[in-house]
Amino acid sequence: MQAYRLLLLSGLHQLRKFTVDDHLVSIENLCFDYGGKPVLRGIDMHIPKGRVVAIMGGSGCGKTTLLRLIGGQLRPTSGQVKVAGEEVSALGLAELYALRRRMGMLFQFGALFTDLSVFDNVAFPLREHTDLPESMIRDLVLMKLQAVGLRGARDLMPSALSGGMARRVALARAVALDPALILYDEPFTGLDPISLGVIGHLIRRLNDALGATSIMVTHDVHESMQMVDYIYFISAGTIVAEGTPDEIRASRDPFVDQFVQAKADGPVPYHFPAPNIAADFGLTMDTGALA
Numbered sequence: 001m002q003a004y005r006l007l008l009l010s011g012l013h014q015l016r017k018f019t020v021d022d023h024l025v026s027i028e029n030l031c032f033d034y035g036g037k038p039v040l041r042g043i044d045m046h047i048p049k050g051r052v053v054a055i056m057g058g059s060g061c062g063k064t065t066l067l068r069l070i071g072g073q074l075r076p077t078s079g080q081v082k083v084a085g086e087e088v089s090a091l092g093l094a095e096l097y098a099l100r101r102r103m104g105m106l107f108q109f110g111a112l113f114t115d116l117s118v119f120d121n122v123a124f125p126l127r128e129h130t131d132l133p134e135s136m137i138r139d140l141v142l143m144k145l146q147a148v149g150l151r152g153a154r155d156l157m158p159s160a161l162s163g164g165m166a167r168r169v170a171l172a173r174a175v176a177l178d179p180a181l182i183l184y185d186e187p188f189t190g191l192d193p194i195s196l197g198v199i200g201h202l203i204r205r206l207n208d209a210l211g212a213t214s215i216m217v218t219h220d221v222h223e224s225m226q227m228v229d230y231i232y233f234i235s236a237g238t239i240v241a242e243g244t245p246d247e248i249r250a251s252r253d254p255f256v257d258q259f260v261q262a263k264a265d266g267p268v269p270y271h272f273p274a275p276n277i278a279a280d281f282g283l284t285m286d287t288g289a290l291a
């Protein structure tokens, strides 16, 4: 318990620095190209401390790229990303490393280390980033595992876990260092509906218990509406809609409608751009039935 209090105190000390800026994450006019190909175009986001925010959009619209820019793995082509008042792309390596220590990341397909037990997976970031004695690490790991309901599974190997359990261990590992900012890339992918609900609930609970801020990339609109404070919709590299879950439910925006109702066609077209259909099939009659 005392060990935990110590870590909590050092966490509070780190958090105090974040009062520099009301928004834990501020993104302004962010643009990013991959080798000249525009991926993000003029993104603006201001995320207050304590919030759980979802970023939604179809595959390839730039969601993972955005998380990597926030985490400092990529540098903006123009515009800026500030985390806790610090411009991420302006940080030197040591400062970036220090900032990353305050971030928890659960990346898409972010697998557990298969040759380490559940316990050692969660202990990994603590052993890597702190000099805490093994007895303290033990207490901290068991507390994180308790928080995700898997204290009893500490000695299992990842191959013995169900998909939902493995995701919960990954969650415990992502929050092992009591991060101030947690980034999740598609945390619900491949889960059955019950595990999906459990993970959604845990993301919210861990955020609130740690006093953290969470950004979650997902296309699970229904799960997100139940647990997040705010939602951004991205299409073709720009924010096309945003709001609280209530605002999104009430929205008449055609993009939101297409996404929430899972309609095949809408502002995001079903058809890839193609030549005129009559010309392609050598037809002169009415082609309505083929559209």
Ligand SMILES: Nc1ncnc2c1ncn2[C@@H]1O[C@H](COP(=O)(O)OP(=O)(O)O)[C@@H](O)[C@H]1O
Binding pocket: 034, 039, 057, 058, 059, 060, 061, 062, 063, 064, 065, 066
């Ligand atoms: N390393 C890379 N090099 C070039 N293009 C990339 C790279 N990574 C992603 N892209 C492209 O950038 C776009 C956005 O990718 P990504 O951010 O992964 O999308 P999302 O996570 O929304 O599915 C896609 O068109 C993708 O093909």
Ligand SMILES: [Mg+2]
Binding pocket: 063, 064, 065, 108, 185
């Ligand atoms: Mg992605």
